[in-house]
Amino acid sequence: MRRRRLIVLVIALVAIVGAGAFAVASANRVKGSAEQTAEEYFDAWRRGDVMAMVRLVFQPPSDFVERHRALSEDLHVESFQVTPGGLRETGDESAEVPFAGVRELAELGSWPFDGVLRLGVRDRAWKVLWTPETLHPLLKDGGTLELTEIDASAAELVTREGEKIPNDSYAEAYLEPLRPEFAEANHGWALVSKAPGQPDRQLLTRRPEANVERTTLSRPVQAAAARALDAVDDSAIVVIRPSTGEILALADRLRDNYSAVRDVFPPGSVFKTITAAALLKTGLDPAAQVGCPGAYTIPFHRSFTNDGEVDRGIVTFTDAFAHSCNTTFVEQATTRLTGEELSGTADEWGFGRSIATGIGGTCGTVPAAADLDVLGADAIGQGEVVASPLCMAALAAAVENGVWRSPRLLSEEQVRRVDGVPGEDAPMDAGIVAALRDMMRAVVDHGTAADGGLPPDVSGKTGTAEVEGETSHAWFIGFREDLAFCVFLRHGGSGRAAAVPIAARFLKGL
Template sequence: MLVIAVAAIVGAGAFAVAASNRVKGSAAQTATAYFAAWRKGDLMTMTRLAYEPPADFIARHRELSDELHVESLQLTPGQVKSTGEGAAEVAFSGVRELAELGKWPFEGTLKLAVRERSWQVLWSPETLHPLLKDGGTLELGESESSEVEFVTREGDKIPNDSYADAYLNPIKPEFEQVKQGWSLLSKKPGQPDKQVLAREPEANVERTTLSRPVQAAAARSLDGTEDSTIIVIRPSTGEILGLADRLGENYSAVRDVFAPGSIFKTITAAALLKSGLSVVSQVPCPGTYQIPFHAPIGNDGEVDRGSVSFTDAFAHSCNTTFVEQATTRLTIDDLRETADEWGFGRAVATGIGGTCGSVPATTNVDMFALDAIGQGEVVTSPLCMAALAAAVQNGTWRSPRLLDREQVERIDGPASDDVPMDETIVTPLRDMMAAVVDYGTASGAGLPDDVSGKTGTAELDGEPSHAWFIGYRDDLAFCVFVRNGGSGSGAAVPIAARFFNGL
């Protein structure tokens, strides 16, 4: 039943009755009766009040209400106005309440005239609604949307050109959910359809862990540097705050592994600290070192630093120190066990997949020596190295993630539990990584004073070296990787500096 609020019709003036006293009633009386019947949905009475209504009069009213899902109708008539002898009209306003689209206001005119000695309604389709004039029709249309919109942790749109699409687009099907939208269309012969009302499908929004300012700074830090990536993790939670990837040839910073170069010395240093070395232990750093009866290993530029502290050997990335200490104090199993403790042996579940790396078993002493400095056969992902830096900063290893824990487990399966690291190893590692930036291979590059890190240059046969830099500042840990980019100091460290300066 249509609910109609009808205002009192005023102005039933002297013109209301035609010249002949034999005309029954007045325009005002007929209009009042018509609006009252319309209010009650009394279509039979409306039919009797209309002059020669079309055969489908009742059907038109019912179809409009049914097809547009009209829940209620309000009408506010104005004054009756004479438009000539035996003719009058009433301007009125109305509001239809549509189930899907809400309130739909309109304006109309009720025309009346003396016919067969009584005032009758001269009905036409536009009396029902002005848009029905000249063969017009009204149609309720449906629209659907299932695509998800990923947003930042703050609920903001992910910054444009953020270099994160390669990770977010493939997981969109995991979040598809059909949402319904509606539109009211006015159609007239020979004219394009006109949209009268619309309700777009409700947005299907999914929050990521990405931070808008961090992601923006990460993306802009890579501008102008091809084949590069930066991953930023919050050490206290494992959340990925920034993931910008410009690696070419379909390489992934999350799923692909590369030779790590000297950033792997962080793991070798952890194993050596476990073996009894301390940050102040004096160790030799000759320009070259040869394991007896094996191939020689040299420092970059074969720089001879003499006897230095273990911290200084780390800060200056002495290859010769790490090869000598690793091959005399450790076994390959010691190195592999330490790598596993720092993430290599744990399941990584991010919501977008992921892998960490491997340290293959070997009985070849030369290969073991190369593995100890991140050359050899050891490989790792930028994701894993960012997680390692986060573990040094926080003292707990956490699987990095891009979505909330429930969604990560649904997509990737369960991640490894958080693992507290040995504080007697973590504390000296922090001192050593601070020295790298204070006076070592990452010094003088424009980094903030409180950044700690480790550079890496992974030499490759027949190709330019990979450039790495891992580190942290407060509750931000990062890994920068430039594939075939050259040295870590020359290619990766400046990206980290741009990132922090852009925050």
């Protein structure tokens, strides 16, 4: 009996010892494995399941979730891929897994990097030993990663050929205010690494696209116009392509903030082109014999004289235009026209039409004179008539082409966006256009521009506009083939002596 009790006691002791040993073994056993923990972490990282990742990390920082989300949001990460390498044991209870990661950034594309996931046994379980460089190696020791914008350079306005505007073009005053119109939301991006005590380092960049807008300016034409004005102060040249209305050159050296596009001046005898058109409309033939006395008095009104009171006797209407006979135009206008008719003709040739160039602009005004003295002065470009050099260039272009077109410095689409809707193309009377061409050709052939050194095949009209108490304004408008121009010298003197030589210099410089 005693033996039996001893056996039972021994069995009980063995059971207790075994249970204790099992309990000790169970208590000391490590949960999971390094491979399993690493696999679960990488899988959660791929899915973007940060909460699952944090459960696998030993003592994760309080901002663990926020760091991951902020990096993705701040760098505009669209997708993330990670490819683990082989596990390496670094001790009895430590291991590491090298990996290759690729973040796809919205602005910069693929951004690959290499990292190491470190693991260790903590609290009898395999855990990820996370540090900031696990997220990216450059985050070590307080490093940061930032996505920054690279500002685009100011819009570059170029010639119609796509080339740079010539230096000293005298067009800058018109081009500079245009640049903001093309300052689109255009910028580049840079991924920048910042580390304490070290200079910033750009890791990836995407430079902004060049913001280039073509104007209608022609490089050779603009250069020729600018060089023609190099030694001429307070002057301007506007050049237009008659077949399209494109401004090929705009060289403006006017002082005191005056503009060849937006300001108006007495046009003098270049306005006789409009008056001639109005007289031709009444039936006056270019070959008609008219008087060109040195002086003419409107009956019961004021007197007008030719330059130097030159008396040319009886001449054709064409020659009266060629020699710029003030007396002829005053007499014919005050006997054949009303103020409304002269003003209406001016409106047809641009004064009453909408101009939209892309840089603003105006043509001028020709009020309907009720008084004969005013009508006589208006007929020769004095009186109440004022015009811009831009408008006079457009007038010459309309004579050459037979169609009045609104001048423009930009494409038609951009003009409408920036400056509004221009006036529609307006075909002019073919008979009047043909007569004006012949009359302007006579000016250069044997009239006031005959000895100005102009190259062949140029037609034009000189103008000298008197300014009370000051030197006259000098004008010359003209055309050659598909190129029309206006030369204007504010207080420059005689159109014949001052403006024509500049036009010759410009045309020879092409």
